Amino acid sequence: MANTTTAAAPAIILSLAVSLLAGCSGRGAPPPAGASAPPPPSGSAAPPERPPEPPSAEETPTLELPADRQTIVPVSEGRGPSEVPAFQPVGDVYTIYFACTGGGAASLRARPVGKDNPARCDGTQTHGIIIHDGGPQRVEIRAGSHAAWKLAVLDGTPPWAEIG
Numbered sequence: 325m326a327n328t329t330t331a332a333a334p335a336i337i338l339s340l341a342v343s344l345l346a347g348c349s350g351r352g353a354p355p356p357a358g359a360s361a362p363p364p365p366s367g368s369a370a371p372p373e374r375p376p377e378p379p380s381a382e383e384t385p386t387l388e389l390p391a392d393r394q395t396i397v398p399v400s401e402g403r404g405p406s407e408v409p410a411f412q413p414v415g416d417v418y419t420i421y422f423a424c425t426g427g428g429a430a431s432l433r434a435r436p437v438g439k440d441n442p443a444r445c446d447g448t449q450t451h452g453i454i455i456h457d458g459g460p461q462r463v464e465i466r467a468g469s470h471a472a473w474k475l476a477v478l479d480g481t482p483p484w485a486e487i488g
Contacts, residue, residue, distance in 0.1 A: 385423035385447055387474045390483050393419075397477035399464075404469040410460040414479045419454070420463055421476045423449040430467035432475075437461075445471045453481050 331416030371379075387399055396401045396418060397411050424445035432441040434454045445467065454461070467473060 349405055369383050372430070383472050385424050385449075385451060385472060385474050387421050387427045387476055389421055389476055389478060392483065393478040393480055395476065396479055397475070399474055399476045401472070401474045404474050406465045406467075408463040408465070408475065408477070410462050411477060412460055413477075414455065416456060416458070417480055418454050418461070419478050419480065419482055420452045420454065421449065421478065422451065422465075422473065423447065424467060424471050424473040425472040426468065428468045428471060430465065430471055430473065433464040433466065435462045435464060445473075451482060453485060 337347070384401070389399075394414060396406075396413055397408055400408065403460065420432055420434065420441065422430075422432055422441075422443055424443055425447045426445045428445050430443045430445055432443065432452055433439070434441070434452065434456075436459070437454055437456050439454060441450070443450045463477065465473060465475065
């Protein structure tokens with residue numbers, strides 16, 4: 325019987341030592357009364373971002389459109405990434421008019437053509453002329469969540485860029 329007790333003694337001492345070390349590490353133990361909670365460990369997730377607020381009037385971009393072109397997609401506005409619902413152009417060429425504010429850059433992708441049109445989000449109006457093979461078209465807007473934008477799609481080319 326003496327051998328059984330002495331054989332179990334090292335296991336009990338080891339278990340006690342591990343328990344004491346775990347207790348001294350401060351993990352899992354509440355902070356002493358009056359002490360502030362420790363900072364979260366590094367690498368922990370940041371609090372979720374709040375959704376962006378709607379742009380103010382001075383942040384909203386403006387679009388100037390030629391009056392002599394048929395509107396395919398009326399002026400729409402938004403914030404951040406988006407996609408214009410499918411539309412059917414009249415001819416084989418259409419123009420995307422786009423303006424963006426909020427800083428950074430944006431990109432417009434005409435689909436199914438797949439052509440990217442870069443844009444700056446500094447209030448400058450830009451346009452992309454798209455030549456397509458027919459069928460429904462879409463425009464994907466790739467912009468940061470703080471970018472406020474306006475977009476319209478008109479049939480044909482801009483008056484100053486006639487394709488001959």
